[in-house]
Amino acid sequence: MDTNAFSTAPPTSNPSAIRPGDSRYDSLLRGSNHRFSGSPEEIHVITTAEQAVSVVGEAARSGATVAVRGGGHGFEDFTANQGVRVLLDMSEMDHVDYDPVRDAFAVEAGSTLGHLYRALFKGWGVTVPGGECPEVGVGGHLIGGGYGPLSRRYGAVVDFLYGVEVVVVDEDRNARLVVATREPDDPHHDLWWAHTGGGGGNFGVVTRFWLRSPEAGRTGPREILPPAPRMWRSRAEIWSWDSLDEETFRRVLSNFGSWFETHSSPGSPSTGITGFLHASPRHGHGVVVGAMADDDVPQVTELLDDLFDSVRAGVAPSPMRTESVRPWLEFSAYPGWGDPGGPDTRRIKIKAAYMRRGFSDEQISTAYRYLTTDEPHESQLILIGYGGEVNAVDPPRTATAQRDSVLKAAYMSVWGVAEDDDHNIRHLREFYREVYADTGGVPGLDGPTDGSYINYPDSDLADPAWNRSGLPWHDLYYKENYPRLQAVKKRYDPGDFFHHALSIRLPQEPGA
Ligand SMILES: Cc1cc2nc3c(=O)[nH]c(=O)nc-3n(C[C@H](O)[C@H](O)[C@H](O)COP(=O)(O)OP(=O)(O)OC[C@H]3O[C@@H](n4cnc5c(N)ncnc54)[C@H](O)[C@@H]3O)c2cc1C
Structure with missing residues (x-):
């Protein structure tokens, strides 16, 4: 039993599904690559983790394929293909703040890189070595192992990933929220690890990231991330x-x-x-x-x-x-x-x-x-x-x-x-x-x-x-990391609920 899991709760805000015919539908349909456009039955603009749990749980029970879109800057059709029935749009969930309990920056998963850089800079004068395009979403970028102009100096952006909050679906198709950190004794350590380059759309819906330097001994918001350039x-x-x-x-x-x-x-x-x-x-x-x-x-x-x-x-x-x-x-x-x-x-x-x-x-x-x-x-x-x-x-x-x-x-x-x-x-x-x-x-x-x-x-x-x-x-x-990613997939998405053309396969699947 996960101590930090809770059962599916009703959405706390904006519960309505946006369906074809709604004036918002076409504007929310596609990401930045106009080659791809799906035809989901429902698009949900997510504003809370509880709402994400509810929407994913509902879709899982009905057997509908879900995709989650962050900044919409993915290059392939992973969130915009004809198989996707329910699309979660995370872009309104973008709060960035210092979390004194975890001594880490909490970044909601719909933030863009530009919003993250602005918030970190204006609040604390710090930054992360992420990508160069401000419209790219942290959702796909962080999970895929993003890098940018400061990476040669400070590392890949995932080297600063301390934790993730993820909606996962168990074999009984129940959705629950799991927090996974890089602490070695964290029971969900492997789920954190899979989010340090395993790629988006594989294990669940990330609702929040925590960012903090890998170096021991650094504490406080101005110390735990690199200083932003002047x-x-x-x-x-x-x-x-x-x-x-x-x-x-x-x-x-x-x-x-x-x-x-x-x-x-x-x-x-x-x-x-x-x-x-x-x-x-x-x-x-x-x-x-x-x-x-x-x-x-x-x-x-x-x-x-x-x-x-x-x-x-x-x-x-x-x-x-x-x-x-x-x-x-x-x-x-x-x-x-x-x-x-x-x-x-x-x-x-x-x-x-x-x-x-x-x-x-x-x-x-x-x-x-x-x-x-x-x-x-x-x-x-x-x-x-x-x-x-x-x-x-x-x-x-x-x-x-x-x-x-x-x-x-x-x-x-x-x-x-x-x-x-x-x-x-x-x-x-x-x-x-x-x-x-x-x-x-x-x-x-x-x-x-x-x-x-x-x-x-x-x-x-x-x-x-x-x-x-x-x-x-x-x-x-993924090189030799692939079998471990498959093991994480098996544990946290045993029904392969989250999948796309290049998603991590379950160990026994064809093409695995
Ligand atoms: C113009 C441009 C510039 C770029 N520059 C850089 C760069 O400088 N450095 C670099 O490293 N990369 C760069 N990229 C690549 C970028 O990092 C990836 O395309 C990234 O996956 C985009 O993330 P997104 O959230 O915007 O995209 P999306 O299309 O929303 O998502 C991409 C994938 O991640 C998944 N995903 C998104 N959010 C979540 C979530 N909350 N939970 C689980 N899965 C999620 C999606 O389901 C999808 O599979 C660039 C891309 C573009 C188009």
Whole structure:
């Protein structure tokens, strides 16, 4: 018997289900990726944990499939497919406060990252090393092992996850609320662990997270999370495609990869800065190398100079340069910042890889060919600085197994209308398959790559037509942590009530 469980209670507020025909229904139907839209019978805007228990319990008893949406920034159809009958929208449940009992920040699961950064900063001058897009929800982001511009310095955001409050469904289809913390003697320790990178929509509905530094001895709201930067420095150097031939492109990508290979050890001063490389399709801006940091990092401009000088080594054309120093909140919580496309161009496909090393010359040639082809496409390539403090954590300690990569790669296509789906998706798929041709068309394990990132989910990894590596999709995302995730699934969702195309399978299930 769980001491902190309670029986299903009636909702305390806003109990009404929003059904088709209700004027609110269409506005609440889809998330930010307009490729996907479900047709749930009911959408519930959740405002309390008790209401979530009630809605989930009701759905479980009737056998209806439930999905939970946080910020709606998931890339696949996990919350918006035709199987979903009841959709929980958490976005109005977004309170952030310091909890003196647990000496941790309590963050309701519908908060966006931007709201979290604002609340932590305005209240206490602290922050977490989460993602860069303020509209992303903490719901999916934290559970999937989120990272961002401060991760090289402080770690992945899940390294700060102290606890979760989750609505789970037992084998008798009763919903109950469980609190799980990272305390080693917590009877629900494994449920906490599964939420440190196991991915959203797998074990239940998280209603609240608690965040606190992993370091012992820190107490009080200003001590338990990293200090937020005062000012944020960003620099970018941009080469237009006209100025880049294949050899120059090779140099830039190769230099960028080499810098991260040699400047990403935990504790190295260079982890005070991070960087990215963004290569657009031929009709776009070209190649941007960007880097950024807390402006109070010691010798920040020298560190940035070192990165940019290294990237420019042997590159003849001069890039255009921009630099800015802005107050932290203007960078971290600026509304709309980071969302690809506009409201009319939000059809998105993503594929990804963890990279222990930069690209080989052959891979760079492939990237050049795919990005600059005259064939119509919207594929772009983004390499994002990783490693540093993230790599100070042992892989089994959290569900985020990849702990020795130095970059993440995102292959993304963003377009406007359904008629363009086929050629844009095909181009991205072929581009990715060819980059990883030596490892069965996917980023293999135990070599220059280390699988992929569940927060950039790609259902193609579960499709033998696109994954010929012989490695199942779950090994690419979770590696050796997968059996433990399955054990948590069995204990907390024995009826597989929460599932989607890439959800953790029960141990005996096909494809497990
Ligand atoms: C524009 C953009 C920028 C991004 N930038 C970054 C970045 O800088 N760093 C990074 O790490 N990632 C980034 N991501 C990826 C992002 O972390 C994931 O897409 C994340 O899963 C989104 O969470 P969400 O709550 O907004 O999405 P949703 O679509 O609401 O949810 C995603 C998944 O999580 C589940 N989920 C959501 N809330 C809950 C809950 N309360 N309980 C249980 N399951 C839940 C959903 O059911 C779904 O399976 C970005 C994504 C986008 C679209």
